[in-house]
């Protein structure tokens with residue numbers, strides 16, 4: 052199938068943020084992209100362009116700056132500034148609760164390596180006062196089903212710029228992965244994941260546009 056045929060769904064995790072750089076749990080806090088993060092987003096846009104994905108019908112993003120700015124940088128690079136864009140907090144990063152703002156190494160010292168790993172990478176154990184991936188999925192998927200899937204199923208080309216855990220929720224759904232499989236899926240910052248789908252939303256192909264795939 053050529054790059055410009057059929058339903059297309061592209062997912063991209065925001066570039067590095069100031070708090071990613073400082074190794075802080077971020078969640079719903081709103082740090083800006085770093086210079087490196089802006090460069091990663093630009094690289095993502097260039098990779099989309101090189102692969103021929105320069106026309107989208109609609110974009111979706113969270114209400115957090117790092118995802119909004121990643122989207123804006125990509126849209127500028129592919130010549131689609133002004134694209135219809137929907138921002139919704141349903142696509143925000145998972146809420147990290149009491150861990151928010153803490154340094155990830157300091158948290159390991161305080162609660163132990165294993166406990167922090169469970170909070171970060173178990174499917175259904177939420178951090179204190181926050182969301183597990185399962186809880187994140189329960190607020191991401193209703194929005195996906197209501198607002199995004201109908202656009203994909205109409206044969207439109209859809210771009211989503213969001214976060215590690217809101218995107219994991221969508222990937223789990225699309226690929227029918229188990230909780231264990233999805234928590235072991237790491238998403239690189241600023242790297243577009245291109246899905247081609249049939250009219251029923253079934254995945255026909257998946258292509259990760261990293262440097263090597265150019």
Ligand SMILES: O=C(O)[C@H](O)COP(=O)(O)O
Pocket residue numbers: 075076077078079144145147171214215216
């Ligand atoms: O919110 C955060 O701190 C990150 O964006 C995701 O963190 P994680 O890799 O611990 O899930």
